[in-house]
Amino acid sequence: MNSKIDLRSDTVTWPTEAMRQAMAQAPVGDDVYGDDPTVNQLEALAARMLGKEAALFTVSGTMGNQLALMAQVERGNEIILSERSHIVVHEAGAAAILSGAQLRCLPVVDGQLDLQHLEATIRKNPEDIHSPRTDLICLENADSDGLVLTLDYLKGVRAIARRYQEPIHMDGARLFNAEAAGPYSAADYASFADTVQICLSKGLCAPVGSLLAGPAPVIGLARRKRKILGGGMRQAGILAAAGLLALQEQRQLLVNDHQLALQLAAALKAYPQWFSLIREPQINMVFFRLTGYPVPAEQLADRLAEKQILINGPDDGIFRLVPHYWINQEKTNRFIDTLIALAAG
Ligand SMILES: *Cc1c(COP(=O)(O)O)cnc(C)c1O
Numbered sequence: 001m002n003s004k005i006d007l008r009s010d011t012v013t014w015p016t017e018a019m020r021q022a023m024a025q026a027p028v029g030d031d032v033y034g035d036d037p038t039v040n041q042l043e044a045l046a047a048r049m050l051g052k053e054a055a056l057f058t059v060s061g062t063m064g065n066q067l068a069l070m071a072q073v074e075r076g077n078e079i080i081l082s083e084r085s086h087i088v089v090h091e092a093g094a095a096a097i098l099s100g101a102q103l104r105c106l107p108v109v110d111g112q113l114d115l116q117h118l119e120a121t122i123r124k125n126p127e128d129i130h131s132p133r134t135d136l137i138c139l140e141n142a143d144s145d146g147l148v149l150t151l152d153y154l155k156g157v158r159a160i161a162r163r164y165q166e167p168i169h170m171d172g173a174r175l176f177n178a179e180a181a182g183p184y185s186a187a188d189y190a191s192f193a194d195t196v197q198i199c200l201s202k203g204l205c206a207p208v209g210s211l212l213a214g215p216a217p218v219i220g221l222a223r224r225k226r227k228i229l230g231g232g233m234r235q236a237g238i239l240a241a242a243g244l245l246a247l248q249e250q251r252q253l254l255v256n257d258h259q260l261a262l263q264l265a266a267a268l269k270a271y272p273q274w275f276s277l278i279r280e281p282q283i284n285m286v287f288f289r290l291t292g293y294p295v296p297a298e299q300l301a302d303r304l305a306e307k308q309i310l311i312n313g314p315d316d317g318i319f320r321l322v323p324h325y326w327i328n329q330e331k332t333n334r335f336i337d338t339l340i341a342l343a344a345g
Pocket of ligand 1: 143171173199
């Protein structure tokens, strides 16, 4: 194990040794012909795990999300979603470019849209030549603040969506982290959405890949759209082999990352004169501010980098730590010790 401590994100995870071996030995075909057995196995497993009819292997989570939009949203029509969602903030305007969609961004409180506001925002009057129609509602679980959606909230959103016959897309880049937070399974959460995107390349350690799961006709359409984007991969079984281990083996280990997040949070709370925890971690994400810490917030990442510790700079004053498979107890302790030592000068 590399001695560097990288807490910037769980996207920095390298493939495990077992993944590298599985990749080297994977049976492959040509996935554009539909005959790569390892890709087919991965897609079938993901569909089963998420309780959906079909699934599609994609290059990235962004591609999975965008295919869900391309397959379900007519140009000029609307998508209702949180203003903080990845699709709005981190996908380079792809929804506008690829789907010609209009994003109706609503505020969230504690990760949740106001349900009355959501319902009032839906537009579904085919007679009215002025208004776009709402074609899709998007949710994120767990969300970018590390919050897991509650079943009550999901029931509320689904009831509204059904009333207006709106499909729901769930961006589940960290759906298995939501599962690891307990007590509900990924399939339980996915049952509230029509389409679901999951990432294999975050805490699950696969080098590349996501899956979009949903009804067979939607996934069939998404498969065609994936070709349009240049996302039809040939001997993709090499990548899918790592994805299989992500779902079969790494998924069970995500609870360890959550334990480390709780330890990091507890350690920060022990020094209230320096750190203010934003919220108790629900998944593998710890958010905090500096309060009276002797090193200025803008300098902290650089100072830690000198000690072989990587974190991102603050976003609006808030730091995020993301423990993952390649962060163990020793590294967690060393991070805390270094943070305290820097303050002591
Ligand atoms: C990481 C992430 C994605 C997809 O990211 P890629 O880097 O494109 O794989 C989508 N949604 C959320 C919430 C994410 O955290």
